[in-house]
Amino acid sequence: MDGCELDRVNRQLVHALQVDGRAPLSRIGSVIGVSDRTLGHRYRRLRELHGLRVVAVPNSRNIGVRDWLVRIRQAGETVPALAAQLARRQDVTWVGIAAAGTEIMCIVHTLIGEEDAGLWRALRQVPRAAVITTQCLLQPVAGATGWQVRTEALDSDEVSALRPHAAHDSDGERVELQDGDWRMLRALSKDGRLGFSRLAEVTGWSEASARRRLATLRHSDAVRFTVEIAPALFGYEVEAMVWLKVTPMLLSETSAALARHPEVAFAAHVTGDSNLMAMVMCRDTQGLSHYMLQQISLLPGVLGAEAQIVVRRTKRAGSPPPALTTTAARRHVDTHAMLRGMSTTSPVAAASPRFRTDAIEHANPS
Template sequence: MRELALLEQQIIAALQVDPRASWRKIAAVLREPERTVARRGSELLESGVVGVRGIRLRPTPVLVEIRCAPGTSRVAVQALAQRADTSFVYTVTGSGDCLAEILTDRQRLHTVLSDELPGIAGLTHVNTYPVLRYFKTLRAWQPGPLSAEQRAALRPVPLADPTILDEYPQLGRTDEQIADALCEDGRMSFEAIARRVGVSEATARRRTEWLLETSYLNLRALVEPAALGLPVEALLWIKTAPAQLEGLGRRLAEQPQTRYVAAITGDYQILADVTVANNTALYDFTTSSAWTGDATQVTISLLLDARKRGGRLKPVP
């Protein structure tokens, strides 16, 4: 993976703060020519280095760790990645071959776990870890080279990272179609959305803003951490005392190294996705950081390949 220039990293960082920011706004914040920013930003999007996609939250997210028969893990990973309800699908080291997050409704959870997943070729065992709440999701991961002032200029009123979607809104046909459009292209213009859905541009703008403000739909700028100089990615399975769970989760969410932090059920209380520059940085983060004092056990799985992130299949090189 090629090393990105500073301006490219800044543009990606700007999109992580505000995925729908105009090139004019980004150029003004970066103090760069608008034409240059528009050209470089468009190249990043068209090449797939960065993608802006919407993802629909669901009231019953669950992590599934699967083990496969020898030689079948690629098939199983691809089958999971092709599912519309998976947000990420990772090939990992450790006791399982793959970890995926499935976003579904409560009434479908039994069918997914009991009927659909066991039908995947090569699968031999599934561990399930329902998500109780999020401390941090990919939308809040913003490692790029922007100052606090630049981030504030891009989004003066930050959207709250949702802990969980407790109430599931019933959407009308128009909202469903707008959500579908933004899941395909999070930067689709209001004019294009209006033409696709068959409503006025004002309606498209108003309904899009409602979907985002209510957190029914999240927009995320998706980029491989390695492109930002963070090639080592690991999943931390953490055990802690119940009284320490909330504080530990919040502290982990504040760390710039974490991309995702969730409270889960099962043998572990927290799962955290961490990206760092090298193994030494991972060792330091898991042994000498202040948060480790509240962890009774940390099990590390290295991420080997991300077949799907934020609902987007891995771009073809």
């Protein structure tokens, strides 16, 4: 499988790993009717050539963490280096460069009750001339269990056979994570399929203790596993961030309609001038234009919309992966280098930068 898109068996494998990121390949093979040897070969090829990864993602709601969507504009020529710095932080995910290489968007995770300090720490390297806007992610409305295009290869019986357990409904009860939990989650954010012997090493626990604790965290829905793989392998070449301003009384109806769009990989209610955001995947720029004109415009209660194409992702849900193989590296085009000539450097602000949080401006502490 060296083509530009995935065939049926590879789509089934990706879907199965989204259902249970730690399922043994032998179990997946038995469910989809493929031999262990064939499935193992395909899994290795997807990892080596296309960067397939399973990563652990803490469930912020259940561990006392608040998530913030951050936009950094007017950062000038520092954008590539700043995006790389943000990607290395454990409290920052989904780092992307947009607006022809002049804007950075990311999600910052802060402990509840320490939001100011957490945002300052994460953003302290931002240049003083930059403008920072933050929006609190209030409630996911789509994509919490995976992008629907990536999860349509298995039927309901196959999904049931692979599903590891039913997460316990914590009813708002938070799970207190200890130092060993965080060490385990950091390791799993790089490779969600690490064996228990390795998890025992990083936590200082026995293998049995590591196994029990991970099972507990999964059962309490404190941690989930997701698949990282390029949307282009599913035929979607363009990724964009979309912000919608929706009449409040129609927000629930609009959110439900938006969640049914196959283009929407993730969506959530947010604070600020726009109250609904979405990560959108389209086949090309013409497809994005059609999506905005023919689908977004028809949603009930939409008063305004903004879209920005993400030209480069330096980090998704998990920690940045190690260097890809030479073949994979050739497939990952440095879009910023191609667009550098198109970018414009913002004029340097005369005073300290502005930090806009939920439509209220603050001075950047850096």
